[in-house]
Amino acid sequence: MSTKTNLFSEFEAVSSKQWKQQIQYELKGADYNETLVWESPEGIKVKPFYHLDEAAVNLHTHAPEKAFAIVQNIFVHDVKKSNERALDTLNRGAESIRFTIENESIIVEDLMQNLPLTATYYFNLPFLSVAYAKNLSDYATKHQAKFVLLVDPxxxxAKEGNWFESIEKDIEKLDTIAAASAVNFLSVNAGLYQNAGANIAQQLAYTLAHANEYFNRIPAIKHPITFEIAVGTNYFFEIAKLRALRILFNTLATEYHHNFECHIIATPTKRNKTLYDYNVNMLRTTTECMSAILGGANAVANLPYDALYHKDNEFGDRISRNQLLVLKHESYFDKVHNPADGAYYIETITQQLAEKALLLFKDIEANGGFITQLMEGTIQRKISESAQKEQELFDNGKEILLGTNKYPNKNDRMKDDLELYPFVKQNPRKTLITPIIEKRLAEKLEQERLAQE
Incomplete structure (x- = not known):
């Protein structure tokens, strides 16, 4: 009869203090903190190793039980073509569709014709209509369809500088939708803060304060709130960001007796994407999607490698979808529930980000709340300051985008390949507040290169 033995029982445990002493010895007199400890933009000091005896407790982030869904974005202009594209996409691996509908003339019955009702359909509505929201809700109820409305006044x-109509009318309409809707109807566009250059603690705090405004103003929220998140390039910090968001939201929601988990749709950021050496964008979006999945996103909508400069096209969509299919079905990213649990580094960063974000959130609330600080320009100023620091690092070569400010291919030519304008668009108009502007790090450098072609 064989007996099972613990193979590691013969080895003595090594404490964090012993590890640090050994590292200090190997450094041969160099300063441990100056050599191996670095500080993130959020003010978090990142150590070279993390150990059980000084790790954060397990934070129980309540990751979703179901594996992440693969989402395809479709901008609806021609209803028939959008319907055909949605059906084709679902047949080729997508599991959810996010329709962007710009006006009320789009008839949901035509858009949904022959589409499978087993999939989840997100409806991004950049307008506010009680009647249209009711129509979508009624259709979902009648056909037992899984609809999620993305409505965010x-x-x-924050993005456009104006309400749809006014704060009073927008909140009144949203309150009416809340009372009558049978589907998830409310969203928070948190990706705006990341794409504009906010650091991670700011992103979390502004997202939480953004959601808190809805809790304060709309008492009839009886469905999960959907958070649209942009995922950046700092791999482990982005995993921790999504985990921290769940912790913070659950803490906030409890105060309002809201018992639903937040629903997270994650998309790679545009901030680090480039025109030149554009194939590197595929590498960036792959690691960003990995962060989203490991962080516990409910759904992931990948960003095509050519999204900056090409109109929607079958090839770009297929490549971006295949990246997620490989992660899910060949790399088995859907097989382990909450895989980051117990990782000392990620647990510690999660806790520190949550604590820093909570302090900032409390400061926002003590100074009038999120809308008040938008009106005063405080949020915009702080994001701009953070973005400028990151821009300076990029301009000085300390923040590296391969193929752009490091090892660029001087023979690349892009001027004749631009179908879309890839830079910040100037749109002079009268606004109530200064809008939060999304801007990529490489824009100035790319404009200079285009001018020299």
């Missing part, structure tokens, strides 16, 4: 204010 505060996000509209």
């Amino acid at each position: 505060i996000g509209q204010l």
